[in-house]
Amino acid sequence: MHDETAERVALLRTASGAASQVFTTLLTRSPISRIDVAKLTGLSQAAVTKAVNPLVAAGLVDDRLQAARDGQPGRPASPIAVIPEALLAIGVKVNVDEIIAVATDLRTRVLASERAPLTARDPGTVVDAVAAICARLETSLGDAAGRLVRIGVSVSGDVDAAAGVVRESGIMAWTGVDLGDRLRERLDVPVLIENDVRALTIGEHWFGVGVGTASFAIVTIGRGIGSGLHVNGEVVEGAFGVAGEIGHLPLAAPDRICACGRRGCVEAVAGASAIARAVSEAHGRPVAIDEAARLAHEGDAAATAAFREAAAIIGTAIASLVNLAGPELVIIGGEGVSNFDLFDASLRAAFAEHAFGAAGRCRIVVRPHTFEDWARGAAAAAIRVLVR
Amino acid sequence: MHDETAERVALLRTASGAASQVFTTLLTRSPISRIDVAKLTGLSQAAVTKAVNPLVAAGLVDDRLQAARDGQPGRPASPIAVIPEALLAIGVKVNVDEIIAVATDLRTRVLASERAPLTARDPGTVVDAVAAICARLETSLGDAAGRLVRIGVSVSGDVDAAAGVVRESGIMAWTGVDLGDRLRERLDVPVLIENDVRALTIGEHWFGVGVGTASFAIVTIGRGIGSGLHVNGEVVEGAFGVAGEIGHLPLAAPDRICACGRRGCVEAVAGASAIARAVSEAHGRPVAIDEAARLAHEGDAAATAAFREAAAIIGTAIASLVNLAGPELVIIGGEGVSNFDLFDASLRAAFAEHAFGAAGRCRIVVRPHTFEDWARGAAAAAIRVLVR
Numbered sequence: 001m002h003d004e005t006a007e008r009v010a011l012l013r014t015a016s017g018a019a020s021q022v023f024t025t026l027l028t029r030s031p032i033s034r035i036d037v038a039k040l041t042g043l044s045q046a047a048v049t050k051a052v053n054p055l056v057a058a059g060l061v062d063d064r065l066q067a068a069r070d071g072q073p074g075r076p077a078s079p080i081a082v083i084p085e086a087l088l089a090i091g092v093k094v095n096v097d098e099i100i101a102v103a104t105d106l107r108t109r110v111l112a113s114e115r116a117p118l119t120a121r122d123p124g125t126v127v128d129a130v131a132a133i134c135a136r137l138e139t140s141l142g143d144a145a146g147r148l149v150r151i152g153v154s155v156s157g158d159v160d161a162a163a164g165v166v167r168e169s170g171i172m173a174w175t176g177v178d179l180g181d182r183l184r185e186r187l188d189v190p191v192l193i194e195n196d197v198r199a200l201t202i203g204e205h206w207f208g209v210g211v212g213t214a215s216f217a218i219v220t221i222g223r224g225i226g227s228g229l230h231v232n233g234e235v236v237e238g239a240f241g242v243a244g245e246i247g248h249l250p251l252a253a254p255d256r257i258c259a260c261g262r263r264g265c266v267e268a269v270a271g272a273s274a275i276a277r278a279v280s281e282a283h284g285r286p287v288a289i290d291e292a293a294r295l296a297h298e299g300d301a302a303a304t305a306a307f308r309e310a311a312a313i314i315g316t317a318i319a320s321l322v323n324l325a326g327p328e329l330v331i332i333g334g335e336g337v338s339n340f341d342l343f344d345a346s347l348r349a350a351f352a353e354h355a356f357g358a359a360g361r362c363r364i365v366v367r368p369h370t371f372e373d374w375a376r377g378a379a380a381a382a383i384r385v386l387v388r
Numbered sequence: 389m390h391d392e393t394a395e396r397v398a399l400l401r402t403a404s405g406a407a408s409q410v411f412t413t414l415l416t417r418s419p420i421s422r423i424d425v426a427k428l429t430g431l432s433q434a435a436v437t438k439a440v441n442p443l444v445a446a447g448l449v450d451d452r453l454q455a456a457r458d459g460q461p462g463r464p465a466s467p468i469a470v471i472p473e474a475l476l477a478i479g480v481k482v483n484v485d486e487i488i489a490v491a492t493d494l495r496t497r498v499l500a501s502e503r504a505p506l507t508a509r510d511p512g513t514v515v516d517a518v519a520a521i522c523a524r525l526e527t528s529l530g531d532a533a534g535r536l537v538r539i540g541v542s543v544s545g546d547v548d549a550a551a552g553v554v555r556e557s558g559i560m561a562w563t564g565v566d567l568g569d570r571l572r573e574r575l576d577v578p579v580l581i582e583n584d585v586r587a588l589t590i591g592e593h594w595f596g597v598g599v600g601t602a603s604f605a606i607v608t609i610g611r612g613i614g615s616g617l618h619v620n621g622e623v624v625e626g627a628f629g630v631a632g633e634i635g636h637l638p639l640a641a642p643d644r645i646c647a648c649g650r651r652g653c654v655e656a657v658a659g660a661s662a663i664a665r666a667v668s669e670a671h672g673r674p675v676a677i678d679e680a681a682r683l684a685h686e687g688d689a690a691a692t693a694a695f696r697e698a699a700a701i702i703g704t705a706i707a708s709l710v711n712l713a714g715p716e717l718v719i720i721g722g723e724g725v726s727n728f729d730l731f732d733a734s735l736r737a738a739f740a741e742h743a744f745g746a747a748g749r750c751r752i753v754v755r756p757h758t759f760e761d762w763a764r765g766a767a768a769a770a771i772r773v774l775v776r
Contacts, residue, residue, distance in 0.1 A: 017430015042405015047435060085761050152676045160743035168745050215627050228499020229712065232620035242747035245711040250704050251639065267475060309420060316638050321712055323633040324617065326626020354638045357546035357556050359630035 002146040004059065008087055009149050011058050012387050015051075018043055020388050022051040023060070023082070025385065027106060028206045028358045030081035031065055037080075052080060060086045082106060087386075088144060090137055091379025092130055092153045092187075093196060093371055096121055096171050096223070100371040101133045103141055103148070106383055107377045108207050112140040115371075123177045125314035131186040151189050152382030153179065154196035154374065156224055156271075160241040161381075164193045167241070170259045171224055184333060185233030194381040196374060201228025201235050202384055203377035204331065209367075215327040219246060219318055220334030221343070225267045229325055246317050247271065266317045272336065278306040311343035318364065323356045330362055333369040340366050390534040392447065396475055400775050403439075406431055408776050410439040411448070411470070415494060416594045417773065418469035419453055425468075440468060448474045468631075470494060475531060478525055478577075479767030480518055480541045481584060481759055484509055484559050484611070488759040489521045490728050491529055491536070494771055496764045498596050502530040503759075509519075511565045519574040539577050540770030541567065542584035542610055542762065543759060544612055548629045552581045553627070554706050558647045559612055582769040585632060589616025589623050590772055591765035593720065597755075603715040607634060607706055608722030609731070613655045617713055634705050635659065653706045658698035660724065666694040681727045692730075699731035703738030706752065711744045721757040728754050 021041045026032065029040070038045045053109065055061040063080045077164065084105035091108070092101040096118070103112040114133050130153060138145040157169025164180015166172070183191045194202075201218050204210050212296060215231045229236040236243045248260060249265035258265035259273075268274055272289040279292040282302030287295070295303035318330055318377030332340070352360060405409065409429045414420065417428070422440065426433045443449040449527050451468045472493035479496070480489040484506070491500040502521050506513060513532030518541060526533040552568015554560070571579045582590075592598050603619045613635030617624040625630045635655035636648060647661075656662055659676040667680040672688030677684070683691035706718055713717035720728070740748060 016432065017395040018435075020431065021430065042409065043431075044404065044406065044435065044438075047406075050432075117512060160746070161775060210545045217498065227712070232622040236619055236713055238747060239716035240714060240746035242745050243712065243714035245744040245747065248742075248744040249708045252702070260744070264742075310577075320637045322710060323636050324615070324631065324709055324712060326631035327626055328627035329681050354636075354652075356633040356636040356650075357630050358548070358628035359633065361628045370619055 005087065005147050005149060008058050008060055009386070011054060011060070011222040015387075018047055019051040019054075021385055022048055023055060026052075026055075026061060026080065026082045027056055027383075028211055029109075031079035032081070033079050038353055056080075059083060085144075086147065087383075088141065088148045089379040089382050089386075090148065090151045091199075091375040091377065092133065092151065092290050093374040093378055094118075094130070094153060094155045094172070095371070098371075099126070099129050099133055100375045101130075101137055102372055102375040102379060103137045104376060104379045106381070108203060108380050110372060110376065111144070113375070114140075121172050121174075123174065123179065123182065123231060126172075126178070127182045127186060130183060134187060134189075134245075138164055143248050148189055150192065150379075150382035150386050151183075151187060152192045152194060152199065152378035152380070153183065154194050154378035154381065155179070156200040156226065157195050157240050159195040159198075161192060161194050162236075162241070164191070166193065168260075192382045194378060195226075195244075196377070197226035197228045198235060198237070199381040200333070200369065200374055200377035201244075202215055203373070203380035204228075205230050205235060206380055206384070207376075209329065209331060213324070213329050216331060217244075217318075217321055217325070217327045218331045218333055219314070219321070221270065221314060221332060221336035222334040223272045225270050225314065225317070226334070227321060229321070229327070231325055231327065246321055249317050249320055251313055251316050251320065266313050268314055269313045270317075275306045275309065275310050278309070279303045295340060296339075296342050307339075307342040308346045311346035312345065312350040315347035316346070316354050319351045319354035319356075319360075321358045322351075322362045323354070326359050327362055330364045332364065332366045337366050337368050393475065393535050393537060395609065396446050396448055397774070399442060399448070403775075405434055407439040407442075410436055411443060411775055414443075414449060414468065414470045415771075416599055419467035420469070420497075421467050443664040444468075444512055447471060467651035472497060473532070474535065474770075475734070476529065476536045477767040477770050477774075478522055478536065478539045479587075479763040479765065480521065480539065481762040481766055482506075482518070482541060482543045482560070483759070484516055486759075487517050487521055488763045489518075489525055490760055490763040490767060492527045494766060496591060496768050496771070498760060498764065499532070500525050501760055501763070502528075505610060507760065509560050509562075510624075511562065511567065511570065514560075515567070515570045515574060518571060518746045522575060522577075523553050536577055538580065538767075538770035538774050539571075539575060539611075540580045540582060540584050540766035540768070541571065542587040542766035542769065543567070544584050544614065547586075549580060549582050549583055549625075550629070552579070553705075554581065558646075580770045580773050582766060583614075583632075584765070585614035585616045586623060586625070587769040588721070588757065588765035589618055591634075591761070591768035593618050593623060594768055594772070595764075597717065597719060601717050603713070604717040604719060605632075605706075605709055605713065605715045606719045606721055607702070607709070609658065609702060609720060609724035610722040611660045613658050613702065614722070615709065617709070617715070619713055634709055635704050637708055639701055639704050645677065654701050657701045658705075663698050665770070666697070667691045670694075685732050687715045695727075695730040696734045699734035699736040702731065703735035704742050706735070707739045707744075707748075710739075710747045710750045711742070714747050715750055718752045720752065720754045725754050725756050752767065
């Protein structure tokens, strides 16, 4: 790490609450005038200036932007902006059969990206693969690698981000894996481990839909059914590191046993393997999820019914989330959205049936996230820890 | 309203974001040192002093407290404190057959309280009763009534607090009642209308369990099943004014029709009238909830089964809330807690069965709130709007 980089990190790590608020506002809203920073943070303009000056001196913020003259008379409000490339991060998304990694700037613009297949899902193999892919990204970055300050790694399941431990991941078949410590032995940059959907939610909050939306949820459909929730200005973390487990709401009949061992979980009906299993049983032969989707598109009755049942329980689960938390917007993502036409009508009908009163005004939109978007979320989660 | 009182209100209403943060911190944490206020708000000590000075001048904050000398050498940190009686509020809880009202100081200490039966639940009768009870409280306050600045009224149901409209209240059989406007015609003090459970949650957040707890939910059992959720530093309001509708999670079988018209709501199994109905059907005669509880205590099989079924679905609903929002603590309140022994074991067993991973560490405690506590919540909700 360059000296200059170390100084920038130290400045952010030791920032007061006010300075941290100012930097976060700049990070997510640049370019912006000091006056608007004061308005958004509730700080005085003097306090904003006091916070901005050391950021400018350290090369994290640019105060020499050309002021936009929008035809107003008088002195224009001079905007300031974060210098995104002042510090860099890597985000890694661990899937069951592949890892996807991106090197990004502070605003998670992708500078380089890599993918690598996973031949096995045991922690040792994953640690080797993450270390290797990070090394390749550092090589791609060249000199800029000296500004790399954080690595975020996101995994599906119950993740204790503070301890760096994956407590339970059904998809990886992991229990109590100290991924953070294992990676720290192999990497020379601090590492954050985070739940994958929460990381995606952090990315959307700071650099996506969240900038203009006070409260929203992301619901991911596919192999697993997950969600991330953003209310009252922050992503909901859960007091014990667990939140957003929409796939484990007990909305199904008790005879539907989930991979997690519990009865009646949403995922036991609506996860990709549950849909594939239902179609396989009806046809008396193994049918994978892709074939199940193709059959449903061709009008196959069993496949259509399986997707419809899955869609209805996902819509009911979204209504449950909305009745409890009342978000403005629900974004549906995850690999399942490539077949969203098979879910759409039944999902929305079930939502409308169970949403309570005005909560039903919540918009439901579909947004196909690439795996690089998920990796960007992991980078956003790592950057967020850096700046507060 | 006295001139001095009007000045205090104007000061709070025009406070900057920082000044408002400082006053809220003083309100909930007094007595407290300026240094600790700075730590909690993330503001500089200079900014805290700047915010405190006008509050002292207006008689809202006392800076002449005796510093506690705790054996430490050097100058003790001199504490400051809000002057709770500087401004007063009234909180009113509207029940289906009774209204309960309290006059309180800024920290919702009760100065006077009144109850009045409701002979009917139409809006006109309720407005008359609220106006009359407020007049009686003002009389009780004597000269202090000059410091009364806000009235909060809480009602069960979907309440649009911003508009002052009760959009839907099953228990009151109201739809689209402009309670705020009707009361404003009758009262000479600004009125806030709020959902009753949310008001109770606001009160707990500021002056109850919330002071030491980062995230919690209140779940109320009884005639209705409701909840209030506090995460990321604030009560969850819902983008459209609806949140915490745990009684309308669709966790029951679709043949259970709720009073709200939807299928499978928790309340359709676990509300007091649903329990009473189940016991009545089994006995072939009308059995009220109090008798149902007595029968269950005597070991009656049908009554025991009805409470057990209700308890299981409430426990499942709490697990759903905890899986999504991950609070540290769930407080069970509501009139049903007087018979909590009939719910306890089945509720906790269902919770343990469906809570996901570490989310299950959430503690569940029972706290019997009196109706005066609910009315204090309405006062807290009104005070909260005043100070931010």
